[in-house]
Amino acid sequence: MKRKARQVPILQALACGAAARQVVDLEEASKEESHAKSLSADAEDPSCEKATPEQIANAATSCPALVSWPLHRLPAQPATVRTVRVGETGRAVSVSDQELAAIAPVQLIRHALPHELADQLLDSLLQESDSWKASSWIVHGNQFTTPRTSAIYEFAAGGPSSSEDGFGKEESRTRCEPSATLDRAADLVQNLVRERRPFANWAPTLALGNRYENGRACVGWHSDFLNSLGPRPIIVGLSLGSCRRFCLRRSTAPDSPRDASKTIVASIPMPHNTVVIMWDDCQEEWQHSVPRQADSTVEKHAVAGLVRLSLTFRMSRPELAQHRKSCHCGRPSALKSKEGRYYLACCPMGTSKQCGFWEPCSWAQEEAERLRQKMKLEMESLEFPGTRAESPQYSHRRLTGIQEFSNSRSRNEASTTWNARSGNPHVADRVSIEISDDDT
Ligand SMILES: O=C(O)CCC(=O)C(=O)O
Numbered sequence: 239m240k241r242k243a244r245q246v247p248i249l250q251a252l253a254c255g256a257a258a259r260q261v262v263d264l265e266e267a268s269k270e271e272s273h274a275k276s277l278s279a280d281a282e283d284p285s286c287e288k289a290t291p292e293q294i295a296n297a298a299t300s301c302p303a304l305v306s307w308p309l310h311r312l313p314a315q316p317a318t319v320r321t322v323r324v325g326e327t328g329r330a331v332s333v334s335d336q337e338l339a340a341i342a343p344v345q346l347i348r349h350a351l352p353h354e355l356a357d358q359l360l361d362s363l364l365q366e367s368d369s370w371k372a373s374s375w376i377v378h379g380n381q382f383t384t385p386r387t388s389a390i391y392e393f394a395a396g397g398p399s400s401s402e403d404g405f406g407k408e409e410s411r412t413r414c415e416p417s418a419t420l421d422r423a424a425d426l427v428q429n430l431v432r433e434r435r436p437f438a439n440w441a442p443t444l445a446l447g448n449r450y451e452n453g454r455a456c457v458g459w460h461s462d463f464l465n466s467l468g469p470r471p472i473i474v475g476l477s478l479g480s481c482r483r484f485c486l487r488r489s490t491a492p493d494s495p496r497d498a499s500k501t502i503v504a505s506i507p508m509p510h511n512t513v514v515i516m517w518d519d520c521q522e523e524w525q526h527s528v529p530r531q532a533d534s535t536v537e538k539h540a541v542a543g544l545v546r547l548s549l550t551f552r553m554s555r556p557e558l559a560q561h562r563k564s565c566h567c568g569r570p571s572a573l574k575s576k577e578g579r580y581y582l583a584c585c586p587m588g589t590s591k592q593c594g595f596w597e598p599c600s601w602a603q604e605e606a607e608r609l610r611q612k613m614k615l616e617m618e619s620l621e622f623p624g625t626r627a628e629s630p631q632y633s634h635r636r637l638t639g640i641q642e643f644s645n646s647r648s649r650n651e652a653s654t655t656w657n658a659r660s661g662n663p664h665v666a667d668r669v670s671i672e673i674s675d676d677d678t
């Protein structure tokens with residue numbers, strides 16, 4: 239892969255953390271969610287900035303779900319799956335990585351890279367990330383700074399400028415040269431996707447690095463910009479260093495009217511060298527975040543300590559440049575999606591202000607539909623063990639929520655079945671899913 243070096247802008251990041259299967263009492267799950275809401279914020283939501291270390295510590299103390307999470311507090315042996323129902327507000331269940339793929343359009347890969355490579359990448363990025371910068375933006379006249387630092391690594395020479403991706407020039411995001419180690423990691427990440435979706439022809443052209451110094455560093459609920467990626471992109475996150483939680487929530491009304499008032503929130507501890515592939519419904523229909531955590535709940539890495547680094551690998555599509563459209567303010571507008579509709583909007587960064595530009599984006603709507611049909615045909619032509627619905631990329635559609643999963647078998651049976659499939663289950667292979675009546 240070729241390299242470039244320069245300054246770039248961007249506004250998002252993602253993350254993940256450790257390992258654990260932990261069931262959270264629903265009442266506490268809701269508390270945790272509301273803490274997540276108040277303590278972590280979207281790149282566009284400055285509230286992420288506001289919590290002080292004391293508030294974080296207090297929140298963790300008053301929220302058992304947060305304090306009971308860390309891996310080192312979990313039993314050494316895999317625990318059994320437990321579901322707690324509290325009133326009618328929802329419930330939380332522990333699920334395996336495979337089960338998660340049946341609920342959300344993501345796939346987790348543990349020990350994703352050869353260990354030496356992951357460790358080497360961590361070592362080099364720990365050093366390089368000293369030069370990474372936080373970004374700032376202005377809302378209602380107030381300046382906010384991201385509670386993490388980041389940088390762009392561009393692999394493909396001649397690809398579209400990151401500025402078209404919301405990584406705008408005016409943000410002066412650090413742009414770094416990918417090392418040979420990162421190039422190799424990018425190639426392997428590409429293979430991980432291609433093994434699962436050969437027809438997607440996915441190849442990362444850039445990676446956004448995020449450094450989370452400690453539990454206060456976070457990224458709030460967001461979906462990634464689609465500008466240069468186009469609709470329904472595949473985005474792959476690699477976690478290095480300490481173990482933080484990577485959260486997903488369904489941001490659109492589910493298909494089934496029965497579930498319309500429900501929100502599914504997955505909280506995924508992701509240890510060093512774990513990959514999450516966000517498949518092509520993920521940016522459109524789900525949001526992700528790396529919420530704040532009390533330092534005492536972050537499982538440290540032997541070398542990185544509390545520091546977590548993430549790289550999100552993305553593929554730009556130069557042919558989409560023709561569709562670029564400027565805001566009233568003259569800067570590139572951002573392509574976004576909400577509830578299945580694509581639109582272009584002003585997305586101020588740096589010191590610029592929101593100009594109010596907004597319009598539906600018909601080409602993206604058509605492109606999304608084209609890609610959906612293409613995938614459907616290609617998935618059908620592939621041979622999966624079992625039915626098409628068994629494919630991880632499709633299986634989440636089969637369920638309107640975890641309730642089908644929960645109802646379809648006894649929870650203990652489910653646990654046994656899935657554990658048996660995944661061999662000797664490790665605590666890292668469990669995630670927690672919450673369903674609440676909270677409206678996103
Ligand atoms: O650090 C992470 O895993 C999340 C980063 C992220 O959401 C992003 O880069 O857009």
Ligand SMILES: [Fe+2]
Nearest residue numbers: 250251252462
């Ligand atoms: Fe993101």
